[in-house]
Amino acid sequence: MATERLVLRRFRAADAVPLAAYRSDPAVARYQSWDAPFPIGKAETAVRNFAAGSPDQPGWFQYAIELTASRELIGDVAVRLHDNHKQAEIGFTLATPYQGKGFATEAVSAVLDRLFRLQGLHRVMGECDARNTPSAALMARLGFTREGLLRQQTFIKGEWTDDLLFGILAPEWLARETVVPA
Template sequence: MATERLVLRRFRASDAVTLAAYRSVPEVARYQSWDAPFPVEKAEVAVRNFAAGSPEKAGWFQYAIELTAERVLIGDVAVRLHDNLRQAEIGFTLDPAYQRKGFATEAVSAVLDRLFRRQGLHKVTGECDARNKPSAALLERLGFTREGHLRQQTFIKGEWTDDLLYGLLSTEWK
């Protein structure tokens, strides 16, 4: 799948080093389930698992975000398709060197377009740490509605954190 500046594709074995690099940045790992540094060996396993998934089947699928002009991996968009194939959860990670340039908005928008227009989903949800203002802002910019604020919902990295819940219906997608 392609946008004006990006290609969203299946992960390849050659992506492991770059994945490990941006997942090792402390500000990237801060609100995620992994810790920094993120070893290359762990990235190799992750990339193999990502490559084995299917965007059409229930479960997780991870899109690699490649910057077309530089042919470089700059992040990823994760989609967990529910068993009913009508709902999904979405998440995203972007290398800090490529943040604040509209790439995440462009990539997530393309994935949402596929989910709603091609796959016929009814609803897509997103969840983020309440302190992760850029992720919440991205979801809101794309038309998601904040549906909940769960206080001290997740115990991660030695602390309880609040979670924000977002939802977007197919009828609300542009």
């Protein structure tokens, strides 16, 4: 998949070093399930697992986000396709230097477009730590509806955290005026 500035593609072995680098940033890891630093061995295993997945089969698939101009890996978009092939969960991670520049919006939009237009999904949901205001704002900007707050839902990194739940339905996404090119 390609957008104006990005290529969203399958992970490959060479991605282990940049994956370890951005996942080792404490600011990037703050609201994620992994701890920083993220060792290279763990990144190599992750990249192998990501590369083995399929975006069309139930389970997790991780898209690598690459800058078109420099071919640099700057983040990833994760999709967990449900067994019914009609619902999915989405998550996203972007290296700190590329946050706040519209790259996450561009990447997630392209993935949502694929999910709704090409794969025919009915619903996509997202969940984030309630303190992660940039992620919540991104989902709202893309048309997700905040559907709930799960108080002290997750025990992670030594603390209980509240989780925000978001969802978007196919008719809501397909009614949008702007279509991200594939």
